[in-house]
Amino acid sequence: MxxxxxxxxxxxxxxxxxxxxxxxxxxxxxxxxxxxxxxxxxxCTGDTVMRIASISKPITAAIAARLVQDGKLDLDKSIQIELKTQPKSNIWFFQTYLPDFPQKTFEGNSVRITLRQLLSHTSGIRHYKKEKKVLPNAFYSKKQKSIAELRRERLT
Structure with missing residues (x-):
């Protein structure tokens, strides 16, 4: 172009x-x-960072598919285990952004959350809270805040 x-x-x-x-x-x-x-x-400059919101979903899925194709990602392994046991070269983006993903429970039982579930929105993690809606212009720069929120959240 x-x-x-x-x-x-x-x-x-x-x-x-x-x-x-x-x-x-x-x-x-x-x-x-x-x-x-x-x-x-x-x-806009060449360094302008745009809020991409939901468009990041197909981009993430495409990257994950490529990593699966290259043998660097297994969609059916638990993310809690993956985060702690795989070398950084294999699953670099999850280790970088979700190093402390909390162990979740459902009805008192520990559950296994997989990358496939996260990518297909079937992990039980809610995408919003009724009393707290995501603001269209909000900027979420701290992964620690997201992890803390995930620790408090119950699976649905």
Missing amino acids: QNSDIYTHVIAGIPGLSVGVSIDGNVVWREGFGFANIESGSR
Whole structure:
């Protein structure tokens, strides 16, 4: 895609985007187009971080599928065991982001939560609380806060 093609999309109604190209792990080009925030008038740069919310679900699934294909991820193993027993090179993203995933129970019994269950939303972990809705502009930067919330949550 050429810059003129990107500008055409921005003019057509997409407020803004950040684009980057990486070759062999090295960023060779990055650029921002349009606005990061229309209200404030701040422009996108090659370093602008966007809130991607639900679009992260298919991206995560695609990455997980690739890791399964490469033999680096087993969807049917317990994440609690995986997090503590696999070398970092095998399941790097779970070890990085969920190192202290709490052991969960259901009706008094310890349960086994798998990556397949997490990816298919069948683990019993709720995606929201009735009294606390996720705000569309909220920024969740601390994994510790998420882990603490998971410790308190009961499975449904």
